[in-house]
Structure formats: structure tokens, C-alpha cells
Amino acid sequence: MEHLVECKEIVKIHRGRGIGGAKRGFRAVDGISLQIDRNESYGLVGESGCGKTTFARALLYLDPPTSGSISFDGVKLETLGRREFRKFRKRIQIVFQDPNSALNPKMSIHASLSEGLINRGIDEAERVKRIKDLLDLVGISYAYRNRYPHEFSGGQKQRIVIARALSMEPDFLVLDEPVSNLDVSIQAQIINLLSDLKKEFSLTYLFISHDLNLVSYMCDTIGVMFKGKIVEQAPSEALVSSPSHPYTRRLLSSIPGGAQRTGSMGFEQEEETAEALEIRARSRQAATGCPYYPLCPLGDGECTSLAPSLRDIAEGHVVSCHKVGPATGR
Amino acid sequence: MEATTPLLQVENLGVCFTHGAMEAHALRGIDLSFYKEEIHGLVGESGSGKTVTSTCIMGLLPSPPGKIVSGRILFDGKDLLAIPETEMRKVRGRQIAMVFQEPGKYLNPAFKIGEQITEMLILHLGMTKAQAKERARELLGLVGLGKDGRVLDSYPHELSGGMKQRAMIAIAISCNPVFLIADEPTTALDVTLQLQILKLIKKLRDMLGMGILFISHDLGVVNEVADRVSVIYAGRIVESTAKSQLFTNPLHPYTRLLIMSIPDARKRGKRLASIPGRVPDADNTPTGCAFHPRCPLAVQRCRVENPSLVEYEIGHAVACHRAGETWNI
Numbered sequence: 001m002e003h004l005v006e007c008k009e010i011v012k013i014h015r016g017r018g019i020g021g022a023k024r025g026f027r028a029v030d031g032i033s034l035q036i037d038r039n040e041s042y043g044l045v046g047e048s049g050c051g052k053t054t055f056a057r058a059l060l061y062l063d064p065p066t067s068g069s070i071s072f073d074g075v076k077l078e079t080l081g082r083r084e085f086r087k088f089r090k091r092i093q094i095v096f097q098d099p100n101s102a103l104n105p106k107m108s109i110h111a112s113l114s115e116g117l118i119n120r121g122i123d124e125a126e127r128v129k130r131i132k133d134l135l136d137l138v139g140i141s142y143a144y145r146n147r148y149p150h151e152f153s154g155g156q157k158q159r160i161v162i163a164r165a166l167s168m169e170p171d172f173l174v175l176d177e178p179v180s181n182l183d184v185s186i187q188a189q190i191i192n193l194l195s196d197l198k199k200e201f202s203l204t205y206l207f208i209s210h211d212l213n214l215v216s217y218m219c220d221t222i223g224v225m226f227k228g229k230i231v232e233q234a235p236s237e238a239l240v241s242s243p244s245h246p247y248t249r250r251l252l253s254s255i256p257g258g259a260q261r262t263g264s265m266g267f268e269q270e271e272e273t274a275e276a277l278e279i280r281a282r283s284r285q286a287a288t289g290c291p292y293y294p295l296c297p298l299g300d301g302e303c304t305s306l307a308p309s310l311r312d313i314a315e316g317h318v319v320s321c322h323k324v325g326p327a328t329g330r
Numbered sequence: 331m332e333a334t335t336p337l338l339q340v341e342n343l344g345v346c347f348t349h350g351a352m353e354a355h356a357l358r359g360i361d362l363s364f365y366k367e368e369i370h371g372l373v374g375e376s377g378s379g380k381t382v383t384s385t386c387i388m389g390l391l392p393s394p395p396g397k398i399v400s401g402r403i404l405f406d407g408k409d410l411l412a413i414p415e416t417e418m419r420k421v422r423g424r425q426i427a428m429v430f431q432e433p434g435k436y437l438n439p440a441f442k443i444g445e446q447i448t449e450m451l452i453l454h455l456g457m458t459k460a461q462a463k464e465r466a467r468e469l470l471g472l473v474g475l476g477k478d479g480r481v482l483d484s485y486p487h488e489l490s491g492g493m494k495q496r497a498m499i500a501i502a503i504s505c506n507p508v509f510l511i512a513d514e515p516t517t518a519l520d521v522t523l524q525l526q527i528l529k530l531i532k533k534l535r536d537m538l539g540m541g542i543l544f545i546s547h548d549l550g551v552v553n554e555v556a557d558r559v560s561v562i563y564a565g566r567i568v569e570s571t572a573k574s575q576l577f578t579n580p581l582h583p584y585t586r587l588l589i590m591s592i593p594d595a596r597k598r599g600k601r602l603a604s605i606p607g608r609v610p611d612a613d614n615t616p617t618g619c620a621f622h623p624r625c626p627l628a629v630q631r632c633r634v635e636n637p638s639l640v641e642y643e644i645g646h647a648v649a650c651h652r653a654g655e656t657w658n659i
Contacts, residue, residue, distance in 0.1 A: 047520040153608050183375040184547055185624075188591035188604035195601070210521060213550075217593035217602075240595045254525040256554040 003035040003071075004172060004204050005059070010068035012051070012058045028054040029065070030228035036172075036221075041198070041205040043219030043236065045212050045251065051228040052208045053097075056174050059206070060092055061085070073171070090120065093165035097177035099157035103149040109135075109160050110145040116167045134163040138193060155186035159193065166197065174206045179214070191218065212251055216240045221316075224248045227291040230310065234317035244319045246296050290322070298323040336363040336404075337541040338387070338426075338509050343401035345382050345391065345565075347612070354612035356382045358565040359400065361639065362543075364509065369535055369542045371556030371573070373549060373588075375609050379565040380545045384511045386411075387543070388428055389418045405509070424454040427502040431514040433494035437486040443470075443497050444482030450504045469500040472537075473530060492523035496530065503534060513545045528555050549588060553577060561585050564610050564620035567639055571646040581648040583657075584621050619651065627652045 010032045013025040029051045036042045046052050058065040061077060070077045072088060080088065096102040103112055110131060117127045132142050138159040149157055158178060165173060175194065179187040191214070198205060209215050215222055216236045223233040224247065232245040243249045289304040290296070296303065302322050310318045345357040357379045364370050374380045385391045387403055389410060403410040406425070410418065430436045438446060447469060448462035457465065463482070471477040473496040486494055495515060502510060512531060516524040532555055535542055546552050552559055553573065560570040561582065569582040580586040590603035607624045610616055616623055622632040631651050639649040648654075 047522065155608060183609060184549070184588060185375060185591065185605040186608060188593070188602040189606070191593060192602055192604055212521075213592070213594045216595035217597055236595065236598070250522055254521045256521075256524065256528065256548065256550040 002038055004038045004040075004073055005034075005036040005206070006071045007035075007059065008033050008069045010055065010058055010065045010070065012054050012063065013066045014054075027228055029058060031068070032225075032228075032230055034223060034230065034233070036204060036206060038171075038204055039198075039202050040221060041207055041219040043207045043209065043215035043222040044225055045209060045215050045222060046225030047210060047251075050225045052210075052225055053176055054228075055225075056094065056176050056206065056208055060094055060174060061089075062094075090116070090168040091170050092172045092174070093168055093170040094174040094176060095158075095161050095165050095178050098181055099154060099161045100149070100181075102161050103157060105149050108146045108148055109140075109152075112149075112160070113164050113167055116164065120168070130167065134167055135160075137166070137197070138163045153186075155182050155189060158182060158190055162190075162193065162197070166201070169201075170203070172204045172206070174208070176208045177210070178207075180209065180211070194218070212240075213255055224251065229291065229320065231292065231321070232317075232319045233310070234314075234319075238314065238317050244313060244317070244324045245292075245321050246298050246323075247292050250295075290320075292321075296323075334365060337366050338364045339402075339404040340383070340387070341402045341404065343383070343386060343403065344399040345379075345386060346397050346399045347395045348397065349395055352613050355615060356396075356565055356612045357386075358615070360562070360565070360567050362560060362567065362570075364541045364543060366508070366541050367535060367539050368558060369532070369544050369556045371552035371559040372543060372545045372562060373547065373552050373559060374562035375547060377609050377612060378562045379612075380547075380562055381513055383562070384428065384513050384543065384545060387511060388422055388426060389415075390422075420454075423450060423507075424505045425507055426509045426511065427505070427507040428511040428513065429495075429498050429502045429515045432518050433491065433498045434486065434518075436498060437494060439486050441485075442482065443484055443486065443489070443500075444479075446497075447482075447501050447504055450501060454505045465504070466500075469504055470497075472503075472534070473497070473500045474526075475500070491519055492526065495519060495523075495527055499527075499530065499534070503538065503540075506538060507540060509541045509543070511543045511545070514547070515544075516551060517546070517548075524551070525554070531555060549592060561588075564615050565612060566620065566636075566649060567647075568621065568650065569646075569648045570639070571648075575643075575646050579646075581642055581646065581653045582621075582650045583625050583627050583652070587626075619649075626657050627655055 010029055011027065012029040014028050015025045032055055044052050057063045059070060072092065077088065113131045113134060114127055117130060131145065135142050135145065140156060140159055152160065179190050182190060197203060207215060207218050219236050221233065222236045222239045223230045224245065226247050232239065232248045239248065243252050289306060290299065290308050293299045293303045308320045308322045310320045312318055313324060340360060340362040342359045342361060343357055344359050347354040347356055360383065372380050372383065386398065391398065398411055444463065444466055447466040448459065451457045451462040451465055466482060467477065467479045470481050475481045475493060475496050481497065489497060516527050519527060528551065531542065544555055556573050559573050559576045560567050561584065563584055569585045576585065577589060580589055587603055587605045591605065593602055605624050610620060618633045618635055619637055622628040625632065637649045637651050639647050642648045642653050
């Protein structure tokens with residue numbers, strides 16, 4: 001199987017400026033390894049602050065990772081010089097969460113869309129044609145090309161941002177919560193658009209979201225992130241039907257509207273109250289052990305002393321937990 | 331439920347915002363009834379008038395630019411829109427309380443949580459400082475912030491988002507209100523916290539017997555907490571019924587499309603149903619039924635005649651000329 005993107009042990013440490021900050025640092029991304037195949041959608045889920053966006057930015061070298069290696073289409077990105085890297089960058093594009101801040105308010109959308117094309121050295125006549133096609137593709141009338149971002153609604157702005165990302169003709173698109181700022185009735189439009197574009201241009205997606213429902217709809221493989229680590233990764237059917245890691249189970253059972261919405265009827269709801277969890281969080285300090293231990297209903301002595309690492313429990317299903325047996329899903 | 335008199339009733343409420351010559355009709359005559367011990371979910375997209383409804387009930391509509399052009403809000407034998415501000419102050423916070431979307435924004439960063447709770451108790455219930463502090467401690471225990479009173483002496487910035495929202499809820503329920511408005515209380519929170527807060531709201535409803543207006547844009551969240559759901563679109567209620575009815579037998583095409591457009595694992599590989607176009611602006615609402623430009627069932631009648639909210643089945647009201655009709659998606 002050919003991997004388009006392959007990450008090995010990506011670590012991103014944010015160094016503070018306070019006393020001792022430069023020494024200790026905060027490991028926002030703590031050793032993530034993953035492979036994304038060509039034409040695959042990889043979904044990354046986790047709660048806010050778990051390092052999803054930091055990972056995406058590290059992957060794109062917007063904030064280069066502290067350590068680890070990224071290969072894209074067989075080329076190791078960290079070995080490239082500035083000039084060579086620019087060639088690669090156009091093949092990797094990102095769509096940010098908030099379309100309001102992703103577009104320059106002082107540039108008409110024609111200007112915003114031209115920028116990348118100018119950088120690629122495309123002449124004006126060709127640019128106009130491309131922009132027309134791009135706007136057509138994402139369902140924005142070409143007549144609006146001279147308008148400014150504030151004249152568009154959130155959903156339209158997100159379409160423009162997607163058009164801009166596509167203007168570079170990328171192979172790989174990172175979608176960082178692309179619909180979470182949009183209205184419910186608009187979300188479905190954008191999701192359908194993304195599915196169509198994926199087919200049309202044989203794109204590969206890294207889809208970042210906190211919404212497990214959405215990710216399980218969109219993606220082929222799902223990785224669940226907790227505190228900078230991937231704790232479980234599986235094909236999306238397997239992850240939803242037989243979640244193994246207690247954190248994944250908790251995320252699934254937290255989806256409002258009940259488990260029936262995910263089609264995962266077969267596992268029990270989280271019974272523990274918030275207070276019980278908080279008391280345990282305070283009494284157990286996870287220094288060396290499993291990062292999920294303070295919140296975990298299954299944890300015992302083994303989990304405090306040794307951090308678990310990812311291991312296979314089924315075909316393509318990896319989980320990082322001492323308490324989960326193979327195959328049975330528990 | 332139907333037989334009892336409503337705790338709070340909104341009748342034909344119309345709100346208009348003016349800006350120069352521009353008029354935006356944010357609410358165009360809505361009717362809502364809230365009952366004791368019932369969580370009434372109000373679902374709608376941004377700009378549909380959810381928050382305007384709640385600010386009207388609280389008497390907090392900024393005026394100008396906002397203006398109530400029609401309707402009544404009946405509560406406890408009074409019309410809240412007609413009583414003077416001095417009278418309203420006794421109701422607001424004491425009998426009708428509100429939980430806001432962003433807890434960080436509505437807690438005063440300069441005061442300890444304890445002070446912000448006791449302020450309510452001293453003002454509305456005339457407690458002494460010591461009594462109020464004792465009660466505040468109880469309240470924090472009730473919302474799951476620990477009985478040891480550690481949080482009493484904390485400032486808002488020392489608490490996490492979920493804890494702040496719990497503190498907000500403690501303030502809101504401090505005077506035993508009979509009616510609580512929760513305006514997107516979980517939107518700013520993570521999924522696991524969201525469920526905890528929703529469970530807390532349900533628990534408090536059971537314990538205190540409040541009527542609750544729960545505003546959200548997320549059908550999933552409403553499905554989780556509400557007993558009755560009203561769907562609002564462009565300043566009008568388009569459908570109102572018991573929760574189980576709404577999700578199994580939606581009659582309005584808008585509701586139907588909304589429910590079908592939620593992605594989940596079972597829809598993998600299939601196209602999501604989507605609603606074309608976008609929510610109309612309040613200053614430029616389409617004629618007739620406001621949904622007609624986006625509606626797959628729209629006929630000539632929908633373009634000219636605004637359907638009124640009528641009971642289509644028992645306990646299931648809908649505002650649509652073609653209610654209950656289906657189509658191929």
C-alpha cells in the first residue's frame with residue numbers, strides 16, 4: 001500500500017517564557033505516528049486542547065515539529081531546503097476552521113484567489129479562467145468576484161477558502177474543523193461539496209474535528225487523540241461499532257442524542273458522575289503512567305507505573321491501553 | 331401536560347430592529363407555551379430569532395434599536411411586556427433566570443464566585459451574608475462543584491470552562507426560579523463536558539421542578555434534553571411538538587431536512603440531504619412562507635400566503651401548506 005503522507009514520532013514542544021519554561025516546555029503533540037494512503041480520508045478527533053490543530057500545523061511545517069519525520073509522497077520534508085520545500089507546499093493545502101479570519105478583509109475574493117496563482121507564475125488570462133472555474137466548482141457566482149469577504153455569509157466564505165486551497169491543485173488537503181463554525185443547514189452543503197471535490201480531484205484528506213458523528217461519516221480511518229497522543233486508531237466502522245479505548249467509548253457515549261445516532265448500540269453508557277471523575281482526577285496523579293489514567297474507569301496499578309503504547313488488537317485497529325484485550329474489544 | 335395552564339406564555343410576539351430606514355423583523359409573531367417541569371427546546375439557525383425570544387422574556391431587549399411591535403408575554407397573571415421596569419427587576423433573576431452561552435463572558439472577572447452568588451441571595455431573598463454564604467455552598471454542591479467551598483473563593487479565571495458554566499447555573503438557580511432560560515449553554519464546551527451539563531440541567535429540572543426554555547442550534551443536544559421541541563425559522567415557529575414526535579415524524583420540510591442532514595456513521599457513502607441556499611436576513615424575509623425559496627415542496631401558494639401555525643395532529647403544530655407531504659431526496 002502506498003502512503004501519501006507518513007509521519008513518524010512527531011513531537012511538538014511549546015516552550016514557555018516563564019521561569020524554567022525553556023527547560024520544561026509543554027508537549028502539545030507527543031509522538032504521533034500515522035500513515036495516510038492516497039485517496040483516503042483520515043479523521044482526527046479529540047477534545048479542544050488535545051493537540052489536533054498543533055499536529056496539523058506541524059504536519060504542514062507551518063510550525064515545524066520539534067522532532068520526528070514527515071514524508072510526503074516518499075520525500076522527507078525535513079531534508080528539503082526552503083526553495084525545494086516551496087514546491088511541495090503547494091501540494092499540501094489547509095482549510096482553517098474560521099473562514100472569517102482566513103480571508104484578508106481588505107482583499108476582494110478575486111485578489112485572494114489570484115495570490116496563489118500569481119505565485120505559481122500563471123499569467124492573467126489563465127488566472128481569470130481558473131478563478132472562474134474554481135468559483136463555479138464551489139458554487140459561488142463569478143459575478144461576485146470583486147466583492148469583499150464581509151459581503152459573504154459564513155458558508156460562502158468557507159467555500160471561497162476551499163476554492164483558494166484548491167487553486168494550488170493540491171494532492172493533500174488538511175481540513176481543520178471546516179464546518180464547526182457554520183449553520184446546521186449549511187454544514188451539510190459544505191460536507192457534500194468536500195465529498196464531491198475529493199472524488200473529482202482524487203484528493204487525500206486529513207479531517208480534523210471534535211465531532212465523532214461527522215468524522216465517522218466522512219472518513220475511512222479515524223484516530224482518536226488524547227493529550228497529544230493517538231490512543232486508538234481504526235477503520236471508521238470498527239471504531240464506531242467496537243470502540244476499545246475507554247476514552248473513545250466515553251466520546252461515543254457523549255454524543256448528544258444517544259448512542260443510537262452513531263449506530264453503536266451495543267456498549268454501555270458512561271455511568272460515572274462528573275464528581276466521581278473529578279475526585280479520582282485529583283487523587284491519582286499520572287506522572288509516568290497512562291495519561292488517561294486519572295479519568296479512566298478501568299485503570300489500576302499497572303497504568304500508573306507504565307505508559308501504554310499502541311498495539312494491534314485487530315486488523316488495522318490499534319489501541320493504547322493496558323486493559324483492552326485483543327479481538328473482543330475489551 | 332396540555333390540561334394544565336402554562337407557566338409562561340408567549341403570544342404573537344413580534345420584534346423589529348430599526349437601523350436608519352432599514353427594518354429587520356427579527357420575530358414575526360411567535361407563540362410558545364412553557365409548562366412546569368418541562369424542558370422546551372427551541373431549535374433554529376443563527377439569525378432565526380432564538381436569542382431575541384429569550385431577551386424579550388427577560389426584558390433585556392436592547393431598545394433602541396429593538397422594538398416590540400406586537401404580542402404579550404404572560405407570566406404569573408401579568409404581561410411582562412406591560413409592567414414597569416421596577417416590577418420587572420423583581421421577576422428577573424428571582425423568578426425567571428438565565429444561563430448564557432459563554433460563561434466566561436457573563437461572570438464578572440473581578441469578583442469571586444462566592445460573591446457573585448451571594449449577591450443574588452442578598453438582593454432578592456434578603457438573606458444575611460452568613461446565610462447567603464451557607465446557601466451558596468449548598469448550591470455549588472448541587473451543581474457538582476464540590477461541597478468544600480473551594481470554588482467559593484475562586485475567581486472565574488481559576489475555573490475551567492465546564493466549571494464556569496456550572497457556576498453560572500448555580501447563580502441562575504440560586505433564588506429557586508420557576509422558569510429558567512438556557513441559551514446555548516453547552517455550545518462553548520467540549521462534547522464530554524456537554525453531556526455532563528445536559529445531565530445536570532435535567533437533574534435540576536427534576537429536583538426543582540422548573541420550566542426550562544432550552545435554546546440550541548444542535549438537534550442532537552435538543553434530542554438529549556428536551557421534552558417538547560419548537561423549531562424556529564426566520565422569526566416564526568414552523569413546527570412545535572413532543573420530542574419523540576419531532577424526530578420520528580417531522581411534518582415541516584425544513585425540520586425533515588435538518589434531521590436528515592446530520593451526518594453519522596450509518597449514512598457513510600450516501601449523500602447528505604442538504605438545504606440549498608441560506609437563512610434569509612431578517613431585513614429581507616421572503617414573501618409568503620419564508621422557507622419557500624429553499625423548500626423542495628414549494629408551490630405558488632407558498633410564495634404568496636404565509637402559513638399559520640395550526641395543529642395538524644393532536645399536540646403537533648406545524649406552519650406549512652404542504653405539511654406531512656413527502657418527496658424523494
